[in-house]
Amino acid sequence: MAQRTDPEHPGAALLTNYAYGRSLEGVVAKVRKALEKPDGLYGDQGMYRVVEVVEESPSSELRQQEEARRRYLTAILENATTTVRDREPDNPDAELLSRLDDFFTRAVTFPDPHTSGVHPRPHQATFGWTSEPPGIEHASDPGRALALFLLAYLDHHGLDLVDAGARISALPEERTDVGRPSARAAEDNEASPELVERVLDICGQHYAAVTGTSSEQWDQESAREIVRIALRPVQLMERDIYYPRALETYLQTHRARLERLWRRYGPGGMFAGELVLIDLPACFVLCERIEKTPLWLQGVWTREGQEETALERLENAWLYDTGEEDGR
Numbered sequence: 001m002a003q004r005t006d007p008e009h010p011g012a013a014l015l016t017n018y019a020y021g022r023s024l025e026g027v028v029a030k031v032r033k034a035l036e037k038p039d040g041l042y043g044d045q046g047m048y049r050v051v052e053v054v055e056e057s058p059s060s061e062l063r064q065q066e067e068a069r070r071r072y073l074t075a076i077l078e079n080a081t082t083t084v085r086d087r088e089p090d091n092p093d094a095e096l097l098s099r100l101d102d103f104f105t106r107a108v109t110f111p112d113p114h115t116s117g118v119h120p121r122p123h124q125a126t127f128g129w130t131s132e133p134p135g136i137e138h139a140s141d142p143g144r145a146l147a148l149f150l151l152a153y154l155d156h157h158g159l160d161l162v163d164a165g166a167r168i169s170a171l172p173e174e175r176t177d178v179g180r181p182s183a184r185a186a187e188d189n190e191a192s193p194e195l196v197e198r199v200l201d202i203c204g205q206h207y208a209a210v211t212g213t214s215s216e217q218w219d220q221e222s223a224r225e226i227v228r229i230a231l232r233p234v235q236l237m238e239r240d241i242y243y244p245r246a247l248e249t250y251l252q253t254h255r256a257r258l259e260r261l262w263r264r265y266g267p268g269g270m271f272a273g274e275l276v277l278i279d280l281p282a283c284f285v286l287c288e289r290i291e292k293t294p295l296w297l298q299g300v301w302t303r304e305g306q307e308e309t310a311l312e313r314l315e316n317a318w319l320y321d322t323g324e325e326d327g328r
Helices: 024-035 058-084 094-109 141-156 164-170 183-188 193-211 220-230 243-253 255-265 283-292 294-303 308-320
Strands: 002-004 048-050
Touching (some): 058 141, 094 141, 193 243, 193 255, 220 283, 243 255, 243 283, 255 283, 283 308
16 A cells, blocks of 8 residues: 655555555565656655555455444544534533433444444443443443534534424324334325315326226225325325325326335236235325335335335335336
8 A cells, every 4th residue: 555645746645556566575575666767656756655565365355344434433523523623512411422322322432333344342342232231322522423423513503302292192183204204194194085086086087097997997985085094194285185196196196106016016017916905096106105205105005004014015115026027
């Protein structure tokens, strides 16, 4: 590995040259012979100098990963500390700071310990908690620096972290496009019969165009029930005016994907019979909700007593099995 001697000179700060040899000394000699020319890296101008020579092997690769990780953490610590200096939040909540420190320590300082690579030592944090008693929190200088960085950033923008339970109790009518609704929201979140019919009609038009079937072949009551459930995760303010138009646009935009879904899972398809929901035009509004509010949809679906496997299979098919097909 060679390092640039003149910071102002254009070019990479570090260069790595690879060569085969019987020894490290032989490799260095080979590289120098090739590059010590008047216009070479190690020529008269002295543009670069050798700073490290290592033998490539599995152990050296792990060592280099560890060194790279340490340099990365050092950069995180220095940058976060510099940014937050003189901007520290006043009296940050000690428990919140500790939790954030624990999270960043697990996620950044010692990430993904269950795969190949550099593993943390037994006393250090792991991200999965699989081998730790509950309640153990871990801390690190980079973790704390990032925790303070986050709190200072939120404070700068006038934001705050609020306990989810207290927030739902204080604002029971509020909706969100992520997560699951509160118990009261589930009771008051029923779509009007008019909207159900309108959405079912939109789905039916697109379903007929994609599948070549007609309304006489569909189970209308089952389709209507699915639409009713699918509309619950739609925000109240968006329903009557915005949602039908948004759904129409979504189905038009994803017509090719819908056709691939039917071609693969409809009658005569390679996976015919695996998706029970494919026989209902309402599956199209489920596809839209799967992409927009998956967690909320799953919560409502389960609470309504629907078969979880049916929705799960449609979700997997729609998200992961409707990509472009070569030549089709």
